[in-house]
Amino acid sequence: MSAIQKTSYVDVKNAILKRIHDTVWAPGSLMPGEVALSEEFGCARATVNRALRELASDGVIERKRKAGTRIKSSPTRQAKFVIPRIREEIEATGFDYRYALIERTEETPPDWMRARMGRKGGDDVLHLRCMHYAGSRAFQYEDRWINLASVPKARVQAFEDINPNEWLIREVPFSDAEVIFSTVNADQMLSEMLNVPLGAALFTLERITWFKAMPLTYAKLYFHAGYQMTTRL
Amino acid sequence: MSAIQKTSYVDVKNAILKRIHDTVWAPGSLMPGEVALSEEFGCARATVNRALRELASDGVIERKRKAGTRIKSSPTRQAKFVIPRIREEIEATGFDYRYALIERTEETPPDWMRARMGRKGGDDVLHLRCMHYAGSRAFQYEDRWINLASVPKARVQAFEDINPNEWLIREVPFSDAEVIFSTVNADQMLSEMLNVPLGAALFTLERITWFKAMPLTYAKLYFHAGYQMTTRL
DNA sequence: TACCTTATTATGTATAGACATAATATCTAT
DNA sequence: ATAGATATTATGTCTATACATAATAAGGTA
Incomplete structure (x- = not known):
């Protein structure tokens, strides 16, 4: 009936958020790279990339080239305020x-x-x-x-x-x-x-x-x- | 020396923002679809897609499947406030x-x-x-x-x-x-x-x-x- | 040791092609 | 005319591949 579901970037996002909350990856520590994650989740690197990119813009993780991606020790929760006309x-x-x-x-x-x-x-x-x-x-x-x-x-x-x-x-x-x-x-x-x-x-x-x-x-x-x-x- | 520069999603974003400001595309109106834009800018649809996706999350445009992308009549400028610990x-x-x-x-x-x-x-x-x-x-x-x-x-x-x-x-x-x-x-x-x-x-x-x-x-x-x-x- | 050069590596971005999905438009039978 | 089925279409997403770039690590030279 149901075909095999491809793992979406949303799935990856949620999986990662869960691990961060369960402190599988401790705050401040380095998490696996995109290639490793894409293999683990069975999806393309681009999919992981989008998930991580959004998590970074949400303030949950911090990314640097070559240095890798690390969990923010203080997840800066940010609020978007609409400044109306x-x-x-x-x-x-x-x-x-x-x-x-x-x-x-x-x-x-x-x-x-x-x-x-x-x-x-x-x-x-x-x-x-x-x-x-x-x-x-x-x-x-x-x-x-x-x-x-x-x-x-x-x-x-x-x-x-x-x-x-x-x-x-x-x-x-x-x-x-x-x-x-x-x-x-x-x-x-x-x-x-x-x-x-x-x-x-x-x-x-x-x-x-x-x-x-x-x-x-x-x-x-x-x-x-x-x-x-x-x-x- | 310098190879041909590929058009980046940032370029597309800026070009579109400029057109919106110059009211080449009026507020509330429909703008061209991703395929048309990608042809015009000479880049892949994915590139245009990313530009438009970000513009939408910035509150500049509104997108709906099949219906297309339209300029927000009231660009809701939004400010991101970091709520610090x-x-x-x-x-x-x-x-x-x-x-x-x-x-x-x-x-x-x-x-x-x-x-x-x-x-x-x-x-x-x-x-x-x-x-x-x-x-x-x-x-x-x-x-x-x-x-x-x-x-x-x-x-x-x-x-x-x-x-x-x-x-x-x-x-x-x-x-x-x-x-x-x-x-x-x-x-x-x-x-x-x-x-x-x-x-x-x-x-x-x-x-x-x-x-x-x-x-x-x-x-x-x-x-x-x-x-x-x-x-x- | 200090400094410069050169790999190395993880992320960043671009691309073409494919399929999914939601919303609209069109067609059809009543 | 109207309700329901069907086609169409623009966006949404995934994939595989390629190359770019920044930052670090490694190596060599003065």
Whole structure:
């Protein structure tokens, strides 16, 4: 009835995960090479390779050419967080998304920002302060700086009808980004903007974006009180 | 001197990303199939396949058998956060890691917890309250519940010399986990434990872990003031 | 001993060909 | 027209083979 089942890369993955958990292969130790494993499991080396490649990207093992593959002594469990576009995040909950520009100025970047973005931040930056609403409720306050040396087109953009993020995604490609989650107590300005008590704990997301070592933009997003980010692993 | 360079899956990836950004292929639209692309790029279908597979796992495109591959209309940028083991996180900064158990009780789970962990939470749980220190500084307060129905071994474990996380990782395999980042204002207890002012904004990480629909453990971790999580994409 | 050159080796990637599978499109009998 | 069987098709995966590359080990020379 059933033909012989070929061993899939998923099977190999599971078999290896089981051995790691049963400490057949101890943490930190070297495990057999791809050729040995492919013989043992009765499959092609490419199959083992894919299994190991995925395990490595999952953070379970570490691979080095010639040196071989070893079990990570501290399996760095990693969580993938989807950073949603705010319009979709809000519209997904059934509310209308509304955006408002509060202030738009051209400045020379403050020192702390220059430090964050690297030495290339010597030029003028466009500073935008804006709000994002879900229906009638304040959802997020955004503090945005755009490097005018690397994004000159921003100088002639009003940002009154489109939010900086959507505009940037459409207009400017980026190569690297850094994301920082942290918290802050609401100060006077934030408490008024987000309609929360003074001192409320707010979730913040900072994002710095580069294109090949050239800083493009820095944003700090302050979420409404009670905001949370969820993921499964 | 230099032989003809074969087109790598990285090249294909980049070429496709460029086209998506230049809206050669509009968001939501169908892009050419693997065979067509492999002919165009002059490489094997497997090469294109790997490029597309990775782009899909990066959240740039969506693939379905027979239906084809289409550009995601909202490219869900995702950030991979490494959730470090606290001992390593602390020792990496040069401080000594110290752990202290504050309280260990067996309880019936409160309603809010039962709701979080699913219906299987009807049994007894082990409730642990503990602290993690970096040198002499309070680093993290941990509120941990362990489902004794699914982890009976925990009943005979004192948790005085080993922290719950390290013990669980070693003893209990899990299949699924949910992670939630949020914030909270320090209450009286937290302000004393973490040595922060009353009301300070604290970063919190909740984690629920299952093994095949069976809830194993729920933990809520409260970090010291100023804690932040960083990642690059 | 210190330093440079040269194997050696495990992983990394590319390829052509084959079959599997899921989802859609088409055809057929009622 | 409609429900069910059948064909078609794009992706998904496995195989065997080949060559590339990085890192280590081994060997030889000053």
